[in-house]
Amino acid sequence: MKINSIKSTLAQRIKSRLDKLGKSERRASLEAGLSDSFLRNIRQNKSSSPRIDTLEKIAEVLETNPAWLMTGAGEEELSLPAANILPEPAPRYFPPAEPAAVSAIYAERQPPENNRDLPILKPGARRMHRQKSPRIVTLPGLQPGYDGFHESDGPSPPISPSPYPSYDLFQGEEAATEHIPNALIGKKFSLNERRLPVYGQAVGGIDGEFPINGSTLYSVLCPPQLSEISGAYAVSISGDSMYPRYEDGEIAFVDPTRRVKKGDYVIAQIATDETEIPLAYVKKFICHNAGGLVLEQFNPAKELHFPHERVVSVHYIALAGTAPV
Known part of the structure:
Protein backbone atom coordinates (compact mmCIF):
# COMPACT_ATOMS: atom_id res chain seq x y z
CA MET A 1 0.00 0.00 0.00
CA LYS A 2 2.86 2.39 0.76
CA ILE A 3 4.47 1.90 -2.67
CA ASN A 4 1.17 2.50 -4.49
CA SER A 5 0.65 5.67 -2.46
CA ILE A 6 4.09 6.99 -3.41
CA LYS A 7 3.47 6.25 -7.08
CA SER A 8 0.08 7.97 -6.93
CA THR A 9 1.62 11.06 -5.33
CA LEU A 10 4.37 11.18 -7.95
CA ALA A 11 1.77 10.81 -10.70
CA GLN A 12 -0.26 13.67 -9.22
CA ARG A 13 2.78 15.96 -9.10
CA ILE A 14 3.67 15.12 -12.70
CA LYS A 15 0.08 15.79 -13.82
CA SER A 16 0.07 19.12 -11.93
CA ARG A 17 3.21 20.29 -13.78
CA LEU A 18 1.91 19.05 -17.15
CA ASP A 19 -1.32 21.03 -16.67
CA LYS A 20 0.57 24.20 -15.74
CA LEU A 21 2.91 23.94 -18.75
CA GLY A 22 0.21 22.78 -21.14
CA LYS A 23 2.23 19.73 -22.20
CA SER A 24 1.04 16.21 -22.95
CA GLU A 25 2.49 13.10 -21.33
CA ARG A 26 3.88 11.92 -24.66
CA ARG A 27 5.58 15.23 -25.47
CA ALA A 28 7.21 15.51 -22.02
CA SER A 29 8.41 11.88 -22.21
CA LEU A 30 10.10 12.45 -25.58
CA GLU A 31 11.68 15.74 -24.44
CA ALA A 32 13.23 13.86 -21.52
CA GLY A 33 14.74 11.31 -23.91
CA LEU A 34 12.41 8.52 -22.76
CA SER A 35 9.86 6.35 -24.52
CA ASP A 36 6.70 8.19 -25.53
CA SER A 37 4.59 6.20 -23.03
CA PHE A 38 6.89 6.55 -20.00
CA LEU A 39 4.83 9.14 -18.09
CA ARG A 40 1.60 7.40 -19.04
CA ASN A 41 2.90 4.18 -17.50
CA ILE A 42 3.70 6.02 -14.25
CA ARG A 43 0.17 7.42 -14.14
CA GLN A 44 -1.31 3.96 -14.76
CA ASN A 45 1.03 2.35 -12.16
CA LYS A 46 2.53 0.10 -14.83
CA SER A 47 6.11 1.30 -14.42
CA SER A 48 8.47 0.22 -11.66
CA SER A 49 10.02 2.92 -9.46
CA PRO A 50 11.90 5.30 -11.80
CA ARG A 51 15.60 5.89 -11.21
CA ILE A 52 16.81 9.16 -9.71
CA ASP A 53 18.59 10.27 -12.90
CA THR A 54 15.38 9.60 -14.85
CA LEU A 55 13.35 11.73 -12.42
CA GLU A 56 15.92 14.52 -12.74
CA LYS A 57 15.43 14.50 -16.53
CA ILE A 58 11.67 14.64 -16.05
CA ALA A 59 12.02 17.50 -13.53
CA GLU A 60 14.10 19.49 -16.03
CA VAL A 61 11.45 19.07 -18.74
CA LEU A 62 8.66 19.97 -16.26
CA GLU A 63 10.66 23.03 -15.11
CA THR A 64 10.41 22.11 -11.45
CA ASN A 65 12.61 21.28 -8.47
CA PRO A 66 13.80 17.61 -8.63
CA ALA A 67 13.45 17.25 -4.84
CA TRP A 68 9.84 18.42 -4.98
CA LEU A 69 9.05 16.06 -7.84
CA MET A 70 10.55 13.05 -6.02
CA THR A 71 9.28 13.69 -2.46
CA GLY A 72 6.85 16.61 -2.58
CA ALA A 73 9.09 18.58 -0.20
CA GLY A 74 10.59 21.98 -0.96
CA GLU A 75 9.66 24.59 -3.54
CA GLU A 76 7.79 23.50 -6.63
CA GLU A 77 8.92 26.37 -8.86
CA LEU A 78 12.56 26.85 -9.80
CA SER A 79 14.08 30.06 -8.42
CA LEU A 80 15.74 32.16 -11.12
CA PRO A 81 18.43 34.78 -10.37
CA ALA A 82 17.34 38.37 -10.79
CA ALA A 83 18.39 39.90 -14.07
CA ASN A 84 21.13 42.52 -13.94
CA ILE A 85 19.32 45.40 -15.69
CA LEU A 86 21.04 48.76 -16.00
CA PRO A 87 18.79 51.77 -15.40
CA GLU A 88 18.05 53.88 -18.45
CA PRO A 89 19.56 57.39 -18.45
CA ALA A 90 17.21 60.19 -17.48
CA PRO A 91 15.80 62.23 -20.39
CA ARG A 92 17.56 65.51 -21.10
CA TYR A 93 15.95 68.77 -22.23
CA PHE A 94 17.42 70.62 -25.18
CA PRO A 95 16.21 74.18 -25.93
CA PRO A 96 15.36 74.86 -29.59
CA ALA A 97 17.84 76.72 -31.76
CA GLU A 98 17.30 78.97 -34.75
CA PRO A 99 17.53 77.00 -38.03
CA ALA A 100 19.44 79.85 -39.65
CA ALA A 101 22.24 79.49 -37.07
CA VAL A 102 22.97 75.92 -38.05
CA SER A 103 26.00 75.21 -40.25
CA ALA A 104 28.82 72.66 -40.27
CA ILE A 105 32.46 72.49 -41.10
CA TYR A 106 33.09 69.85 -43.73
CA ALA A 107 36.59 68.89 -44.80
CA GLU A 108 37.59 68.73 -48.39
CA ARG A 109 37.57 65.06 -49.23
CA GLN A 110 40.85 63.90 -50.68
CA PRO A 111 41.78 60.26 -51.32
CA PRO A 112 44.16 59.14 -48.51
CA GLU A 113 46.77 56.59 -49.41
CA ASN A 114 45.20 53.64 -47.56
CA ASN A 115 41.48 54.48 -47.66
CA ARG A 116 39.64 56.79 -50.03
CA ASP A 117 36.59 57.15 -47.79
CA LEU A 118 38.29 58.86 -44.80
CA PRO A 119 37.63 62.62 -44.41
CA ILE A 120 40.57 65.01 -43.86
CA LEU A 121 39.68 67.62 -41.23
CA LYS A 122 40.52 71.31 -41.63
CA PRO A 123 43.20 72.76 -39.33
CA GLY A 124 41.79 73.53 -35.91
CA ALA A 125 38.72 71.28 -36.26
CA ARG A 126 38.10 68.64 -33.59
CA ARG A 127 37.95 64.94 -34.23
CA MET A 128 34.54 63.61 -33.40
CA HIS A 129 33.55 60.31 -31.83
CA ARG A 130 30.88 58.16 -33.43
CA GLN A 131 28.55 56.47 -31.00
CA LYS A 132 27.41 52.84 -31.14
CA SER A 133 24.15 53.95 -29.49
CA PRO A 134 22.12 57.09 -30.32
CA ARG A 135 23.46 60.25 -28.62
CA ILE A 136 22.19 63.83 -28.57
CA VAL A 137 24.70 66.65 -28.11
CA THR A 138 23.65 70.32 -27.74
CA LEU A 139 26.17 72.96 -28.77
CA PRO A 140 25.73 76.75 -29.24
CA GLY A 141 23.89 77.56 -32.42
CA LEU A 142 23.06 73.94 -33.26
CA GLN A 143 19.80 72.08 -33.44
CA PRO A 144 19.54 69.18 -30.97
CA GLY A 145 21.25 66.13 -32.36
CA TYR A 146 23.30 67.93 -35.04
CA ASP A 147 26.83 66.52 -35.22
CA GLY A 148 28.89 69.61 -36.23
CA PHE A 149 29.94 73.08 -35.16
CA HIS A 150 29.14 76.66 -36.12
CA GLU A 151 32.09 78.61 -37.49
CA SER A 152 31.18 81.79 -35.53
CA ASP A 153 31.09 79.99 -32.17
CA GLY A 154 34.86 79.86 -31.78
CA PRO A 155 36.56 76.85 -30.19
CA SER A 156 34.23 73.95 -29.70
CA PRO A 157 33.01 73.43 -26.11
CA PRO A 158 33.65 70.14 -24.34
CA ILE A 159 31.14 67.39 -25.04
CA SER A 160 29.24 66.21 -21.97
CA PRO A 161 29.92 62.61 -20.91
CA SER A 162 27.60 60.01 -22.43
CA PRO A 163 26.27 56.95 -20.60
CA TYR A 164 26.71 54.93 -23.79
CA PRO A 165 29.98 53.27 -24.90
CA SER A 166 31.86 54.91 -27.76
CA TYR A 167 34.75 54.12 -30.05
CA ASP A 168 37.16 56.34 -31.97
CA LEU A 169 36.42 56.49 -35.69
CA PHE A 170 40.10 57.28 -36.37
CA GLN A 171 43.02 55.23 -35.13
CA GLY A 172 45.47 57.45 -37.00
CA GLU A 173 45.54 59.88 -39.87
CA GLU A 174 44.96 57.17 -42.48
CA ALA A 175 43.39 54.29 -40.47
CA ALA A 176 39.72 53.33 -40.31
CA THR A 177 37.71 50.91 -38.24
CA GLU A 178 37.18 47.53 -39.86
CA HIS A 179 33.66 46.19 -40.30
CA ILE A 180 33.36 42.80 -38.62
CA PRO A 181 30.34 40.66 -39.58
CA ASN A 182 28.24 39.30 -36.72
CA ALA A 183 27.37 36.04 -38.47
CA LEU A 184 28.73 33.57 -40.97
CA ILE A 185 26.78 31.70 -43.63
CA GLY A 186 27.14 27.96 -43.16
CA LYS A 187 27.02 25.25 -45.73
CA LYS A 188 23.75 24.47 -47.44
CA PHE A 189 21.51 22.09 -45.51
CA SER A 190 20.53 19.03 -47.47
CA LEU A 191 17.42 17.02 -46.62
CA ASN A 192 18.23 13.47 -45.58
CA GLU A 193 16.26 11.03 -47.73
CA ARG A 194 18.11 7.86 -46.76
Whole structure:
Protein backbone atom coordinates (compact mmCIF):
# COMPACT_ATOMS: atom_id res chain seq x y z
CA MET A 1 0.00 0.00 0.00
CA LYS A 2 2.86 2.39 0.76
CA ILE A 3 4.47 1.90 -2.67
CA ASN A 4 1.17 2.50 -4.49
CA SER A 5 0.65 5.67 -2.46
CA ILE A 6 4.09 6.99 -3.41
CA LYS A 7 3.47 6.25 -7.08
CA SER A 8 0.08 7.97 -6.93
CA THR A 9 1.62 11.06 -5.33
CA LEU A 10 4.37 11.18 -7.95
CA ALA A 11 1.77 10.81 -10.70
CA GLN A 12 -0.26 13.67 -9.22
CA ARG A 13 2.78 15.96 -9.10
CA ILE A 14 3.67 15.12 -12.70
CA LYS A 15 0.08 15.79 -13.82
CA SER A 16 0.07 19.12 -11.93
CA ARG A 17 3.21 20.29 -13.78
CA LEU A 18 1.91 19.05 -17.15
CA ASP A 19 -1.32 21.03 -16.67
CA LYS A 20 0.57 24.20 -15.74
CA LEU A 21 2.91 23.94 -18.75
CA GLY A 22 0.21 22.78 -21.14
CA LYS A 23 2.23 19.73 -22.20
CA SER A 24 1.04 16.21 -22.95
CA GLU A 25 2.49 13.10 -21.33
CA ARG A 26 3.88 11.92 -24.66
CA ARG A 27 5.58 15.23 -25.47
CA ALA A 28 7.21 15.51 -22.02
CA SER A 29 8.41 11.88 -22.21
CA LEU A 30 10.10 12.45 -25.58
CA GLU A 31 11.68 15.74 -24.44
CA ALA A 32 13.23 13.86 -21.52
CA GLY A 33 14.74 11.31 -23.91
CA LEU A 34 12.41 8.52 -22.76
CA SER A 35 9.86 6.35 -24.52
CA ASP A 36 6.70 8.19 -25.53
CA SER A 37 4.59 6.20 -23.03
CA PHE A 38 6.89 6.55 -20.00
CA LEU A 39 4.83 9.14 -18.09
CA ARG A 40 1.60 7.40 -19.04
CA ASN A 41 2.90 4.18 -17.50
CA ILE A 42 3.70 6.02 -14.25
CA ARG A 43 0.17 7.42 -14.14
CA GLN A 44 -1.31 3.96 -14.76
CA ASN A 45 1.03 2.35 -12.16
CA LYS A 46 2.53 0.10 -14.83
CA SER A 47 6.11 1.30 -14.42
CA SER A 48 8.47 0.22 -11.66
CA SER A 49 10.02 2.92 -9.46
CA PRO A 50 11.90 5.30 -11.80
CA ARG A 51 15.60 5.89 -11.21
CA ILE A 52 16.81 9.16 -9.71
CA ASP A 53 18.59 10.27 -12.90
CA THR A 54 15.38 9.60 -14.85
CA LEU A 55 13.35 11.73 -12.42
CA GLU A 56 15.92 14.52 -12.74
CA LYS A 57 15.43 14.50 -16.53
CA ILE A 58 11.67 14.64 -16.05
CA ALA A 59 12.02 17.50 -13.53
CA GLU A 60 14.10 19.49 -16.03
CA VAL A 61 11.45 19.07 -18.74
CA LEU A 62 8.66 19.97 -16.26
CA GLU A 63 10.66 23.03 -15.11
CA THR A 64 10.41 22.11 -11.45
CA ASN A 65 12.61 21.28 -8.47
CA PRO A 66 13.80 17.61 -8.63
CA ALA A 67 13.45 17.25 -4.84
CA TRP A 68 9.84 18.42 -4.98
CA LEU A 69 9.05 16.06 -7.84
CA MET A 70 10.55 13.05 -6.02
CA THR A 71 9.28 13.69 -2.46
CA GLY A 72 6.85 16.61 -2.58
CA ALA A 73 9.09 18.58 -0.20
CA GLY A 74 10.59 21.98 -0.96
CA GLU A 75 9.66 24.59 -3.54
CA GLU A 76 7.79 23.50 -6.63
CA GLU A 77 8.92 26.37 -8.86
CA LEU A 78 12.56 26.85 -9.80
CA SER A 79 14.08 30.06 -8.42
CA LEU A 80 15.74 32.16 -11.12
CA PRO A 81 18.43 34.78 -10.37
CA ALA A 82 17.34 38.37 -10.79
CA ALA A 83 18.39 39.90 -14.07
CA ASN A 84 21.13 42.52 -13.94
CA ILE A 85 19.32 45.40 -15.69
CA LEU A 86 21.04 48.76 -16.00
CA PRO A 87 18.79 51.77 -15.40
CA GLU A 88 18.05 53.88 -18.45
CA PRO A 89 19.56 57.39 -18.45
CA ALA A 90 17.21 60.19 -17.48
CA PRO A 91 15.80 62.23 -20.39
CA ARG A 92 17.56 65.51 -21.10
CA TYR A 93 15.95 68.77 -22.23
CA PHE A 94 17.42 70.62 -25.18
CA PRO A 95 16.21 74.18 -25.93
CA PRO A 96 15.36 74.86 -29.59
CA ALA A 97 17.84 76.72 -31.76
CA GLU A 98 17.30 78.97 -34.75
CA PRO A 99 17.53 77.00 -38.03
CA ALA A 100 19.44 79.85 -39.65
CA ALA A 101 22.24 79.49 -37.07
CA VAL A 102 22.97 75.92 -38.05
CA SER A 103 26.00 75.21 -40.25
CA ALA A 104 28.82 72.66 -40.27
CA ILE A 105 32.46 72.49 -41.10
CA TYR A 106 33.09 69.85 -43.73
CA ALA A 107 36.59 68.89 -44.80
CA GLU A 108 37.59 68.73 -48.39
CA ARG A 109 37.57 65.06 -49.23
CA GLN A 110 40.85 63.90 -50.68
CA PRO A 111 41.78 60.26 -51.32
CA PRO A 112 44.16 59.14 -48.51
CA GLU A 113 46.77 56.59 -49.41
CA ASN A 114 45.20 53.64 -47.56
CA ASN A 115 41.48 54.48 -47.66
CA ARG A 116 39.64 56.79 -50.03
CA ASP A 117 36.59 57.15 -47.79
CA LEU A 118 38.29 58.86 -44.80
CA PRO A 119 37.63 62.62 -44.41
CA ILE A 120 40.57 65.01 -43.86
CA LEU A 121 39.68 67.62 -41.23
CA LYS A 122 40.52 71.31 -41.63
CA PRO A 123 43.20 72.76 -39.33
CA GLY A 124 41.79 73.53 -35.91
CA ALA A 125 38.72 71.28 -36.26
CA ARG A 126 38.10 68.64 -33.59
CA ARG A 127 37.95 64.94 -34.23
CA MET A 128 34.54 63.61 -33.40
CA HIS A 129 33.55 60.31 -31.83
CA ARG A 130 30.88 58.16 -33.43
CA GLN A 131 28.55 56.47 -31.00
CA LYS A 132 27.41 52.84 -31.14
CA SER A 133 24.15 53.95 -29.49
CA PRO A 134 22.12 57.09 -30.32
CA ARG A 135 23.46 60.25 -28.62
CA ILE A 136 22.19 63.83 -28.57
CA VAL A 137 24.70 66.65 -28.11
CA THR A 138 23.65 70.32 -27.74
CA LEU A 139 26.17 72.96 -28.77
CA PRO A 140 25.73 76.75 -29.24
CA GLY A 141 23.89 77.56 -32.42
CA LEU A 142 23.06 73.94 -33.26
CA GLN A 143 19.80 72.08 -33.44
CA PRO A 144 19.54 69.18 -30.97
CA GLY A 145 21.25 66.13 -32.36
CA TYR A 146 23.30 67.93 -35.04
CA ASP A 147 26.83 66.52 -35.22
CA GLY A 148 28.89 69.61 -36.23
CA PHE A 149 29.94 73.08 -35.16
CA HIS A 150 29.14 76.66 -36.12
CA GLU A 151 32.09 78.61 -37.49
CA SER A 152 31.18 81.79 -35.53
CA ASP A 153 31.09 79.99 -32.17
CA GLY A 154 34.86 79.86 -31.78
CA PRO A 155 36.56 76.85 -30.19
CA SER A 156 34.23 73.95 -29.70
CA PRO A 157 33.01 73.43 -26.11
CA PRO A 158 33.65 70.14 -24.34
CA ILE A 159 31.14 67.39 -25.04
CA SER A 160 29.24 66.21 -21.97
CA PRO A 161 29.92 62.61 -20.91
CA SER A 162 27.60 60.01 -22.43
CA PRO A 163 26.27 56.95 -20.60
CA TYR A 164 26.71 54.93 -23.79
CA PRO A 165 29.98 53.27 -24.90
CA SER A 166 31.86 54.91 -27.76
CA TYR A 167 34.75 54.12 -30.05
CA ASP A 168 37.16 56.34 -31.97
CA LEU A 169 36.42 56.49 -35.69
CA PHE A 170 40.10 57.28 -36.37
CA GLN A 171 43.02 55.23 -35.13
CA GLY A 172 45.47 57.45 -37.00
CA GLU A 173 45.54 59.88 -39.87
CA GLU A 174 44.96 57.17 -42.48
CA ALA A 175 43.39 54.29 -40.47
CA ALA A 176 39.72 53.33 -40.31
CA THR A 177 37.71 50.91 -38.24
CA GLU A 178 37.18 47.53 -39.86
CA HIS A 179 33.66 46.19 -40.30
CA ILE A 180 33.36 42.80 -38.62
CA PRO A 181 30.34 40.66 -39.58
CA ASN A 182 28.24 39.30 -36.72
CA ALA A 183 27.37 36.04 -38.47
CA LEU A 184 28.73 33.57 -40.97
CA ILE A 185 26.78 31.70 -43.63
CA GLY A 186 27.14 27.96 -43.16
CA LYS A 187 27.02 25.25 -45.73
CA LYS A 188 23.75 24.47 -47.44
CA PHE A 189 21.51 22.09 -45.51
CA SER A 190 20.53 19.03 -47.47
CA LEU A 191 17.42 17.02 -46.62
CA ASN A 192 18.23 13.47 -45.58
CA GLU A 193 16.26 11.03 -47.73
CA ARG A 194 18.11 7.86 -46.76
CA ARG A 195 16.01 4.91 -45.57
CA LEU A 196 17.02 2.04 -43.31
CA PRO A 197 15.79 -1.57 -43.47
CA VAL A 198 13.86 -2.85 -40.46
CA TYR A 199 14.47 -6.47 -39.40
CA GLY A 200 12.48 -8.60 -36.95
CA GLN A 201 9.24 -10.50 -36.66
CA ALA A 202 5.81 -10.00 -35.15
CA VAL A 203 6.28 -12.46 -32.25
CA GLY A 204 9.60 -12.97 -30.42
CA GLY A 205 10.84 -15.96 -28.45
CA ILE A 206 10.83 -16.51 -24.69
CA ASP A 207 13.62 -13.96 -24.19
CA GLY A 208 12.45 -11.69 -27.01
CA GLU A 209 14.86 -13.21 -29.53
CA PHE A 210 14.05 -13.33 -33.23
CA PRO A 211 15.88 -14.61 -36.33
CA ILE A 212 17.61 -12.23 -38.76
CA ASN A 213 17.60 -13.91 -42.15
CA GLY A 214 18.23 -10.84 -44.31
CA SER A 215 14.59 -10.19 -45.23
CA THR A 216 13.20 -6.82 -44.15
CA LEU A 217 9.78 -6.04 -42.69
CA TYR A 218 9.73 -2.53 -44.15
CA SER A 219 11.95 0.57 -44.25
CA VAL A 220 11.97 3.83 -42.27
CA LEU A 221 13.59 7.23 -42.64
CA CYS A 222 17.13 7.34 -41.30
CA PRO A 223 17.74 9.55 -38.21
CA PRO A 224 20.26 12.38 -38.69
CA GLN A 225 22.69 10.72 -36.23
CA LEU A 226 23.08 7.74 -38.58
CA SER A 227 22.80 9.46 -41.96
CA GLU A 228 26.52 9.01 -42.68
CA ILE A 229 27.04 5.65 -40.90
CA SER A 230 27.75 2.83 -43.33
CA GLY A 231 25.76 -0.33 -42.67
CA ALA A 232 23.28 1.25 -40.26
CA TYR A 233 19.99 -0.62 -39.87
CA ALA A 234 16.95 -0.91 -37.59
CA VAL A 235 15.15 -3.71 -35.74
CA SER A 236 11.59 -4.02 -34.45
CA ILE A 237 11.42 -4.81 -30.72
CA SER A 238 9.38 -7.95 -29.95
CA GLY A 239 7.86 -8.51 -26.51
CA ASP A 240 8.51 -6.73 -23.20
CA SER A 241 11.68 -8.49 -22.04
CA MET A 242 13.45 -5.09 -21.89
CA TYR A 243 10.56 -3.00 -20.53
CA PRO A 244 10.60 -0.16 -19.46
CA ARG A 245 13.69 0.64 -21.55
CA TYR A 246 12.06 -0.65 -24.72
CA GLU A 247 8.42 -1.40 -25.43
CA ASP A 248 6.90 -3.93 -27.77
CA GLY A 249 6.83 -2.57 -31.33
CA GLU A 250 9.44 0.17 -30.87
CA ILE A 251 12.10 0.66 -33.53
CA ALA A 252 15.76 0.42 -32.42
CA PHE A 253 18.28 2.14 -34.70
CA VAL A 254 21.67 0.40 -34.81
CA ASP A 255 25.18 1.75 -35.40
CA PRO A 256 27.35 -1.29 -36.28
CA THR A 257 30.58 0.75 -36.36
CA ARG A 258 30.58 2.03 -32.78
CA ARG A 259 32.52 0.16 -30.08
CA VAL A 260 30.28 -1.03 -27.23
CA LYS A 261 31.08 -0.78 -23.52
CA LYS A 262 29.49 -1.98 -20.29
CA GLY A 263 26.05 -0.50 -19.77
CA ASP A 264 25.31 0.06 -23.47
CA TYR A 265 22.20 -1.40 -25.06
CA VAL A 266 23.00 -3.69 -27.97
CA ILE A 267 21.62 -6.19 -30.44
CA ALA A 268 23.63 -9.43 -30.35
CA GLN A 269 23.40 -12.13 -33.02
CA ILE A 270 23.98 -15.63 -31.65
CA ALA A 271 24.45 -18.73 -33.77
CA THR A 272 22.42 -21.66 -32.46
CA ASP A 273 23.65 -24.18 -35.03
CA GLU A 274 25.94 -24.01 -38.04
CA THR A 275 23.02 -24.68 -40.36
CA GLU A 276 20.47 -22.39 -38.71
CA ILE A 277 19.87 -18.67 -38.94
CA PRO A 278 21.38 -16.60 -36.05
CA LEU A 279 19.02 -15.33 -33.37
CA ALA A 280 19.07 -11.64 -32.41
CA TYR A 281 18.80 -10.47 -28.78
CA VAL A 282 18.14 -6.85 -27.78
CA LYS A 283 19.70 -6.60 -24.31
CA LYS A 284 21.98 -4.59 -22.01
CA PHE A 285 25.69 -5.29 -22.52
CA ILE A 286 27.68 -6.57 -19.52
CA CYS A 287 30.94 -8.00 -20.94
CA HIS A 288 32.42 -10.00 -23.82
CA ASN A 289 35.72 -11.85 -23.61
CA ALA A 290 37.22 -15.25 -24.31
CA GLY A 291 34.94 -16.75 -21.68
CA GLY A 292 31.82 -15.67 -23.54
CA LEU A 293 29.22 -12.92 -23.92
CA VAL A 294 27.10 -11.78 -20.93
CA LEU A 295 23.89 -9.78 -21.46
CA GLU A 296 21.30 -8.48 -18.97
CA GLN A 297 17.53 -8.83 -19.37
CA PHE A 298 14.88 -6.90 -17.39
CA ASN A 299 11.68 -9.02 -17.62
CA PRO A 300 12.15 -11.51 -16.11
CA ALA A 301 15.37 -10.14 -14.57
CA LYS A 302 18.30 -12.42 -15.39
CA GLU A 303 21.65 -12.66 -17.17
CA LEU A 304 22.10 -14.47 -20.46
CA HIS A 305 25.43 -16.23 -21.13
CA PHE A 306 26.59 -17.27 -24.61
CA PRO A 307 29.82 -19.06 -25.62
CA HIS A 308 32.31 -16.84 -27.40
CA GLU A 309 32.46 -19.07 -30.48
CA ARG A 310 28.70 -18.68 -31.06
CA VAL A 311 28.73 -14.85 -31.01
CA VAL A 312 28.25 -13.58 -34.56
CA SER A 313 28.11 -9.83 -33.81
CA VAL A 314 27.35 -7.28 -31.07
CA HIS A 315 26.12 -3.92 -32.38
CA TYR A 316 25.39 -0.65 -30.54
CA ILE A 317 21.79 0.71 -30.37
CA ALA A 318 22.07 4.46 -30.96
CA LEU A 319 18.42 5.38 -30.25
CA ALA A 320 14.92 3.93 -30.27
CA GLY A 321 11.31 5.02 -30.58
CA THR A 322 8.61 5.42 -33.18
CA ALA A 323 9.62 6.33 -36.73
CA PRO A 324 7.75 7.50 -39.84
CA VAL A 325 7.47 4.77 -42.43
